[in-house]
Amino acid sequence: MLHIEQMRMQLPAGFEQRASTIARLVGESIAEIHPPENRVIDRLSIGHLQVSPNATDQEIAHIVAERIASMLGGGI
Numbered sequence: 001m002l003h004i005e006q007m008r009m010q011l012p013a014g015f016e017q018r019a020s021t022i023a024r025l026v027g028e029s030i031a032e033i034h035p036p037e038n039r040v041i042d043r044l045s046i047g048h049l050q051v052s053p054n055a056t057d058q059e060i061a062h063i064v065a066e067r068i069a070s071m072l073g074g075g076i
Helices: 016-030 057-072
Strands: none
8 A cells, every 4th residue: 555645746837727636636546556565765756757738637647656656666
């Protein structure tokens, strides 16, 4: 099980109104992540992502969740 206490996103201009929806969708997507081992990580940074301005909130959330999963060694 994956538990995230806080998520901080830096979005490009024009995405401000989409932040809460993207965060919610990321949460839903990462609920499917099953890390291979139990551990505590104080901080995880996925770095910058290239996202098309035309990408849907769901597409952006999926990209973020995939990056998180790959960094944890799990899959979605």
